[in-house]
Amino acid sequence: MKPAKILGPTLLLALLSVSLSASAYDADWKRGRIYYRSVCTSCHVALPVGQINPSSKTMAEWSGYLQADKHAKGKDSVKQYVSKSYRASIKSANKAAEKFADVPDQELLDDVKAFLVKGAKDGEAPASCS
Amino acid sequence: MVERVYIFKGFERFWHWSQAALIMFMMLTGFEIHGSYALFGFEKAVGYHSIAAWTLIGLWIFAIFWHLTTGEWRHYIPTMEKVLVVAQYYSSGIFRHEPHPFKPSQLNKHNPLQRLTYLGVLLFVSPLIWITGWLYLFYGNWTSWGLANLKLEWVATGHTIGAFLMLAFFVSHLYLVTTGHTVTAHIKAMITGWEEVESSDAANTQAGTEKSLSNQPWSPS
Amino acid sequence: MGLVSLRRSAGCVLAGLLYLFAASGVIADTKPLKLNTTADHSKFKELQREFQSGPEVTKACLSCHTEAAGQVHRTKHWKWEFLNPASGQKLGKKEVLNNFCISIASNYSACTSCHVGYGWKDASFDFTSEENVDCLACHDTTGIYKKPPGLAGHPQLKDVENPPGSGKITKGIDIAKVAQKVGKSSRDNCGSCHFYGGGGDGVKHGDLDSSLAAPDKDLDVHMDATGLDFTCATCHKTSSHDVAGSRYTPTAMDKGGAHMRGKEDKSNPATCVSCHDTAPHKQDARLNTHTGKIACQTCHIPEFARGGVPTKMSWDWSKAGERDAEGKQIVRKDAKGHIIYESRKGAFELGENVKPEYFWFNGDVNYTLATDKVDKTDGVTRINWLGGSPDDGKSMIWPVKVFRGSQPYDPVNKTLVKPHTAGNDDTGYWKNLVWDKAIEVGMKDAGLPFSGKVDFVKTEMFWPITHMVAPKEKALACTECHSKSGRLAGITGIYIPGRDANSLVDTFGWGIALFSLVGSVGHGLMRIASRRKHEEKENG
Numbered sequence: 009m010k011p012a013k014i015l016g017p018t019l020l021l022a023l024l025s026v027s028l029s030a031s032a033y034d035a036d037w038k039r040g041r042i043y044y045r046s047v048c049t050s051c052h053v054a055l056p057v058g059q060i061n062p063s064s065k066t067m068a069e070w071s072g073y074l075q076a077d078k079h080a081k082g083k084d085s086v087k088q089y090v091s092k093s094y095r096a097s098i099k100s101a102n103k104a105a106e107k108f109a110d111v112p113d114q115e116l117l118d119d120v121k122a123f124l125v126k127g128a129k130d131g132e133a134p135a136s137c138s
Numbered sequence: 139m140v141e142r143v144y145i146f147k148g149f150e151r152f153w154h155w156s157q158a159a160l161i162m163f164m165m166l167t168g169f170e171i172h173g174s175y176a177l178f179g180f181e182k183a184v185g186y187h188s189i190a191a192w193t194l195i196g197l198w199i200f201a202i203f204w205h206l207t208t209g210e211w212r213h214y215i216p217t218m219e220k221v222l223v224v225a226q227y228y229s230s231g232i233f234r235h236e237p238h239p240f241k242p243s244q245l246n247k248h249n250p251l252q253r254l255t256y257l258g259v260l261l262f263v264s265p266l267i268w269i270t271g272w273l274y275l276f277y278g279n280w281t282s283w284g285l286a287n288l289k290l291e292w293v294a295t296g297h298t299i300g301a302f303l304m305l306a307f308f309v310s311h312l313y314l315v316t317t318g319h320t321v322t323a324h325i326k327a328m329i330t331g332w333e334e335v336e337s338s339d340a341a342n343t344q345a346g347t348e349k350s351l352s353n354q355p356w357s358p359s
Numbered sequence: 360m361g362l363v364s365l366r367r368s369a370g371c372v373l374a375g376l377l378y379l380f381a382a383s384g385v386i387a388d389t390k391p392l393k394l395n396t397t398a399d400h401s402k403f404k405e406l407q408r409e410f411q412s413g414p415e416v417t418k419a420c421l422s423c424h425t426e427a428a429g430q431v432h433r434t435k436h437w438k439w440e441f442l443n444p445a446s447g448q449k450l451g452k453k454e455v456l457n458n459f460c461i462s463i464a465s466n467y468s469a470c471t472s473c474h475v476g477y478g479w480k481d482a483s484f485d486f487t488s489e490e491n492v493d494c495l496a497c498h499d500t501t502g503i504y505k506k507p508p509g510l511a512g513h514p515q516l517k518d519v520e521n522p523p524g525s526g527k528i529t530k531g532i533d534i535a536k537v538a539q540k541v542g543k544s545s546r547d548n549c550g551s552c553h554f555y556g557g558g559g560d561g562v563k564h565g566d567l568d569s570s571l572a573a574p575d576k577d578l579d580v581h582m583d584a585t586g587l588d589f590t591c592a593t594c595h596k597t598s599s600h601d602v603a604g605s606r607y608t609p610t611a612m613d614k615g616g617a618h619m620r621g622k623e624d625k626s627n628p629a630t631c632v633s634c635h636d637t638a639p640h641k642q643d644a645r646l647n648t649h650t651g652k653i654a655c656q657t658c659h660i661p662e663f664a665r666g667g668v669p670t671k672m673s674w675d676w677s678k679a680g681e682r683d684a685e686g687k688q689i690v691r692k693d694a695k696g697h698i699i700y701e702s703r704k705g706a707f708e709l710g711e712n713v714k715p716e717y718f719w720f721n722g723d724v725n726y727t728l729a730t731d732k733v734d735k736t737d738g739v740t741r742i743n744w745l746g747g748s749p750d751d752g753k754s755m756i757w758p759v760k761v762f763r764g765s766q767p768y769d770p771v772n773k774t775l776v777k778p779h780t781a782g783n784d785d786t787g788y789w790k791n792l793v794w795d796k797a798i799e800v801g802m803k804d805a806g807l808p809f810s811g812k813v814d815f816v817k818t819e820m821f822w823p824i825t826h827m828v829a830p831k832e833k834a835l836a837c838t839e840c841h842s843k844s845g846r847l848a849g850i851t852g853i854y855i856p857g858r859d860a861n862s863l864v865d866t867f868g869w870g871i872a873l874f875s876l877v878g879s880v881g882h883g884l885m886r887i888a889s890r891r892k893h894e895e896k897e898n899g
Binding site for chain 2: 644645647648651836837838841842843853854856857858859860861865867868871872874875876878879880882883885886890893
Binding site: 037038041042045046103104106107126132133 | 502505547575583584585586
């Protein structure tokens with residue numbers, strides 16, 4: 009019985025990841041730019057870390073950061089701050105979260121990633137956070 | 139001897155005091171709009187001034203109706219009779235404590251000098267303020283009214299002249315309120331309706347009242 | 360126990376199956392369908408190849424979009440030339456000069472990085488060439504398409520060591536990727552030139568800079584990226600590649616009213632009125648009485664350069680040319696790191712959150728060209744100036760950025776001059792810091808005489824402000840103008856309540872009020888005095 013229990017979810021996960029990569033979402037860096045500047049920057053102005061310019065890291069650093077998915081030195085995840093539930097929780101006060109309320113999590117994450125990679129120190133168009 | 143005469147009716151008192159409040163308020167807001175000082179802030183001053191103006195228009199509609207239907211408008215018919223006597227009273231008699239040569243009554247509330255002044259306000263100051271104020275309010279409609287060549291400067295200057303005349307009237311009016319039989323006699327009259335009139339004896343007063351009755355220009359007899 | 364776990368696993372499988380169906384359903388629904396275009400250009404065979412140059416891409420574009428180049432050829436964006444029908448002046452970037460980098464003559468390779476074409480390196484450029492139209496400048500969606508100065512409008516496709524020998528490699532751009540991802544023009548496209556006018560971010564206009572690429576509502580109520588998200592073309596309605604709304608023929612007073620679908624509208628679609636009509640204030644109709652004399656921009660753009668990018672307010676070319684002890688060029692920055700002096704350019708003043716100056720403006724813009732006489736004794740030469748008066752029935756009060764400077768002129772011929780600035784050669788001013796050589800080359804290129812003498816003349820340019828429209832809550836408060844020393848203190852020919860008063864009337868008015876007061880007080884005092892006497896008498 010035990011293997012069957014594990015098999016189900018594993019199979020599902022595998023299928024899901026295949027389906028996701030199959031859909032080949034074409035990331036929208038402009039949407040990522042708005043989300044990054046309106047949501048990420050809106051907190052990082054106040055918090056101790058201060059503003060974080062996309063151009064402050066290299067493309068590799070940004071990819072690694074998003075891959076590791078560790079926000080605030082591992083206290084929580086990055087994905088969480090792009091998730092629908094997070095957006096729903098701040099949408100009354102944040103217009104970008106409201107505007108993109110229904111965008112699938114992975115798409116929005118890809119958008120943000122596209123903006124960060126494009127705007128990275130060694131990216132195609134180094135960008136600031138505002 | 140002091141005699142009490144009922145002179146100002148309920149509506150008239152209401153009219154007087156609400157109009158007084160509105161005019162004072164409009165002078166206050168108006169001179170702020172003019173740039174003489176800052177109090178409410180320009181935007182609010184303009185808003186208040188306009189609301190007060192419309193309220194005053196409403197009040198006047200009632201007042202005109204009241205004056206016409208009750209015949210009270212006749213109190214503003216000018217007369218030259220006794221003008222000099224009254225003027226002489228204010229310029230010298232009052233200092234010698236002579237009695238006022240005019241005895242007000244329900245049928246003749248205003249002394250001849252008052253009649254002339256109020257008529258002047260009514261015929262000159264009010265129309266100046268009202269016409270220019272109305273144009274001011276409807277500045278945006280001038281072109282559609284065919285007044286494209288009218289200059290705001292003229293209208294505004296006219297309105298300001300009216301306001302200054304009203305201010306001068308207001309100051310004098312405030313002072314003259316104190317010149318009754320006692321300092322507060324006139325203001326009491328405008329609050330209660332009853333004027334205290336000084337008289338040497340009862341018969342004399344009676345005669346005075348009768349005399350003033352027969353003096354009425356519109357006396358039916 | 361066993362039964363329970365069997366049930367559990369059965370449930371798990373069932374749930375898994377359901378999920379699979381659902382997932383496949385999702386997959387079917389999310390087959391990537393683009394809804395913002397009918398053509399995914401990455402699917403076109405014509406674009407699935409290597410491109411060696413910009414013009415090669417253009418040829419591929421034109422194989423389908425057969426009329427596009429011809430349409431672009433008719434526009435100011437291509438010709439950089441404009442004949443002002445009112446004044447007869449021949450204007451356009453090709454003709455005019457300014458008090459920023461002055462003029463494009465002899466500096467083509469640098470300046471034409473903002474031309475919608477390829478290869479305009481000198482006056483011999485072929486304006487009839489279709490393949491030299493640059494489609495990507497306006498249709499790139501990747502944000503990576505760039506045209507560096509010095510390449511005459513060509514993008515840099517190969518990796519280049521820059522400067523040579525420095526070991527610093529600037530990467531070439533993947534132009535095939537750019538070509539495959541073309542789309543509608545966005546704020547980024549227009550901004551790649553218009554945000555950087557005058558040689559840098561925000562330098563020229565003050566109301567156009569990179570902060571407008573994705574602005575918030577406070578910065579621009581229409582372009583607000585999380586709100587209305589207007590592109591430039593939402594207002595600058597473009598037809599047959601011709602973008603409406605131009606600084607050479609602005610509409611100062613729009614009597615055309617709001618445009619309506621299906622109705623033929625010949626008036627400028629880029630004005631406020633073309634959407635908002637002439638009586639736009641619904642809550643406070645009193646504000647509508649302002650619309651006959653005051654441009655919307657005057658109240659609704661309280662300040663320009665509000666996005667965190669400073670704009671240049673003055674540029675003094677006469678200070679250019681300093682060298683340090685080693686003979687090298689100098690760059691000085693202010694506390695915020697913004698450049699305020701460069702040996703090759705002179706001294707600058709910058710401004711952020713700048714209050715505009717205000718002028719009557721009727722839409723006429725005239726220029727002092729390099730062929731016009733200039734007299735230093737006149738004080739300040741206006742390179743362009745705005746027509747307008749309170750009485751012509753066509754003027755409105757407009758907010759304007761006045762750009763002040765000092766620039767080289769020819770004191771013998773009495774004309775402004777067009778120096779050769781950019782260029783890695785023996786005469787370009789930016790490299791050599793020698794005026795007479797630089798001007799000689801520039802004037803020769805422009806076909807104009809030069810005496811060899813150089814002096815400097817003070818100049819002004821007038822840039823009407825129209826972007827960075829603030830939310831209505833941030834529009835000007837009444838007292839900004841309705842006060843004695845408000846923003847419109849210098850505007851003549853109009854009566855502004857709160858600012859203006861007839862001094863004679865005021866003197867007379869306060870005089871009679873005072874007279875009444877003094878009279879009343881005097882009369883009152885006499886009464887009091889006489890009463891005392893009277894009472895004394897009565898009391899014995």
